[in-house]
Amino acid sequence: MLKIIILTLSLITSINSYSLVGAGGYVPFGLSTQKEDDGSRRTFSFEPYIFVNTILRAPFNHIFMTEFGYVFHTSKKYDEYKKSTMFLLLDLGYMLRSNLVLRYGIGIFKTSISSDGAAVTLANGTGTSTFYRPSESKTTYNTTWNLGIENSWNKHYATKLEFYLFEPISSKRDISYSLSIAYYL
Amino acid sequence: MYKLLIIFLLPFNSFAFTLTTSPPTKFSANEITVNVSSDSCASAGMTNSVLLDMVEEAAEEYWNRVTTANIKIIKGSIVSTTLNSMTSIGQAASTTSPNTIIVGCSTNTTLFPSPSSDSTLGVGGIGNYSDGPKGAFLVNANGNFINQGQSEKTAVIAHELGHALGLGHSSDEVALMYYSVGAKTQERLTMDDKDGLTYLYPNEDKLPASCGAITHNKDRGLFSLSLIGLMMMALLYLKKKRPSFEGLNSY
Numbered sequence: 072m073l074k075i076i077i078l079t080l081s082l083i084t085s086i087n088s089y090s091l092v093g094a095g096g097y098v099p100f101g102l103s104t105q106k107e108d109d110g111s112r113r114t115f116s117f118e119p120y121i122f123v124n125t126i127l128r129a130p131f132n133h134i135f136m137t138e139f140g141y142v143f144h145t146s147k148k149y150d151e152y153k154k155s156t157m158f159l160l161l162d163l164g165y166m167l168r169s170n171l172v173l174r175y176g177i178g179i180f181k182t183s184i185s186s187d188g189a190a191v192t193l194a195n196g197t198g199t200s201t202f203y204r205p206s207e208s209k210t211t212y213n214t215t216w217n218l219g220i221e222n223s224w225n226k227h228y229a230t231k232l233e234f235y236l237f238e239p240i241s242s243k244r245d246i247s248y249s250l251s252i253a254y255y256l
Numbered sequence: 257m258y259k260l261l262i263i264f265l266l267p268f269n270s271f272a273f274t275l276t277t278s279p280p281t282k283f284s285a286n287e288i289t290v291n292v293s294s295d296s297c298a299s300a301g302m303t304n305s306v307l308l309d310m311v312e313e314a315a316e317e318y319w320n321r322v323t324t325a326n327i328k329i330i331k332g333s334i335v336s337t338t339l340n341s342m343t344s345i346g347q348a349a350s351t352t353s354p355n356t357i358i359v360g361c362s363t364n365t366t367l368f369p370s371p372s373s374d375s376t377l378g379v380g381g382i383g384n385y386s387d388g389p390k391g392a393f394l395v396n397a398n399g400n401f402i403n404q405g406q407s408e409k410t411a412v413i414a415h416e417l418g419h420a421l422g423l424g425h426s427s428d429e430v431a432l433m434y435y436s437v438g439a440k441t442q443e444r445l446t447m448d449d450k451d452g453l454t455y456l457y458p459n460e461d462k463l464p465a466s467c468g469a470i471t472h473n474k475d476r477g478l479f480s481l482s483l484i485g486l487m488m489m490a491l492l493y494l495k496k497k498r499p500s501f502e503g504l505n506s507y
Contacts, residue, residue, distance in 0.1 A: 099447065100323070100447075100450070103321060103444060103445075104444065104445065104446060104447050104450065105430060105442070105443060105444045105445060105446050106430065106446070107430060108429065108430050108438075108439075108440035108441065109440070109441055110440075110441035110442070110443040110444075112444070113447070151272030151427075152272050152273075152451070154451060182324060182454065184451055184454060184455045186272070188278055190278070191274055191427075193274065193424070193425045193426075193427060193435060194425070194435040194436070195425060195435055196373065196375075196376040196379070196435070197372055197373065197375070197376065200424075200425070202274035202275065202276065202424030202425055203274055203275045203276075203277060203278035203280075203424065204272065204274055204275070204278075205275065205280070205455050206278055206279060207279075209454070209455045209456075209458045210458060210460070211324045211325070211326075211454050211458035211459045211460070212458075212459050212460065212461060213323060213324060213459060237323040237324075238323050241323070242320070243320065243321060243322065243323040244323065245321070245323040
């Protein structure tokens with residue numbers, strides 16, 4: 072997978088193209104995930120992420136935008152297990168205006184979860200019981216349909232809001248989203 | 257910017273999902289049928305049919321929505337099995353078929369001694385047997401389950417389903433898999449619950465053309481590309497409607 076990503080990015084960057092880097096916040100499944108004990112969701116619980124993006128001209132007023140990103144899962148629970156998310160987006164951008172782009176495309180998200188396999192004693196009914204943390208790493212893959220809007224403020228900076236529809240034609244479909252700032256190299 | 261980074265990296269208290277066993281006991285199939293035993297649930301304030309419907313609701317409202325996990329819980333039927341004499345969840349699980357979960361109401365005082373277990377609403381688990389993995393959970397028909405509201409009952413059943421899928425308790429007080437219902441409102445899973453299920457049942461298919469959360473459909477990638485093609489055509493049509501564009505100056 073990593074080889075494919077590197078090869079793809081190498082190929083793209085070898086052609087006449089623009090590149091940019093950026094950082095922002097990513098909310099995984101914010102509308103379907105409970106955050107507080109009153110039932111409220113984690114709508115604005117952004118987790119930091121970084122990305123690199125390469126832009127190629129394409130026909131019909133489009134640009135081709137390949138993006139590779141990495142999410143740093145920083146919530147409190149990740150002290151006891153590690154979680155990492157990488158993604159590759161293959162987006163097309165339609166130039167609504169010279170500085171405004173409608174992005175759409177497909178993506179693949181790779182999420183890995185691992186821990187140390189330690190035994191932990193937790194409350195269970197009226198007593199306690201021993202449970203276990205994960206002892207090895209497991210990786211899950213998801214495909215997405217993406218839709219977003221990107222606005223460049225000047226020749227160096229742009230902001231982007233993008234939505235990712237996970238498993239779009241499955242009954243388990245769910246939405247993640249990100250808000251980020253990009254810098255044109 | 258540096259201040260922001262420091263805030264992100266501050267240490268927090270630890271919360272995390274756990275598993276019932278190590279290495280984890282889990283189902284080997286991706287579709288798990290849940291059946292309800294024929295034991296009376298009158299003491300728990302419901303019929304077997306109602307319990308079966310509640311199991312389906314719990315599955316659909318909680319576990320069947322985890323898009324990063326490759327497992328689906330399917331509503332089964334009421335089966336002619338009695339679980340009331342079972343004194344452990346392992347015994348109950350042994351009565352069902354591999355890759356299924358059996359559910360029932362129990363008034364067994366060895367499993368749920370009264371009054372010490374009255375606040376225990378149910379018990380669930382999973383085991384590996386010679387013919388395959390099997391899960392079970394029992395509602396404490398002598399306890400306080402009957403006094404819970406409808407949404408709390410559904411959450412309790414979803415919690416026990418979590419055990420039957422292989423998850424242990426979580427130390428995250430907001431998580432469905434926290435040991436106590438308490439006063440919280442449990443309307444959906446937390447990220448901790450989702451990560452637990454994802455760890456046990458990940459989508460391991462890397463190919464976009466066939467990576468499904470529930471069933472594998474080899475036309476998905478083609479379908480996605482076709483949709484993008486259609487969107488491009490639609491935008492091309494829109495372009496014809498517009499007199500001009502400013503070009504790609506910013507990119």
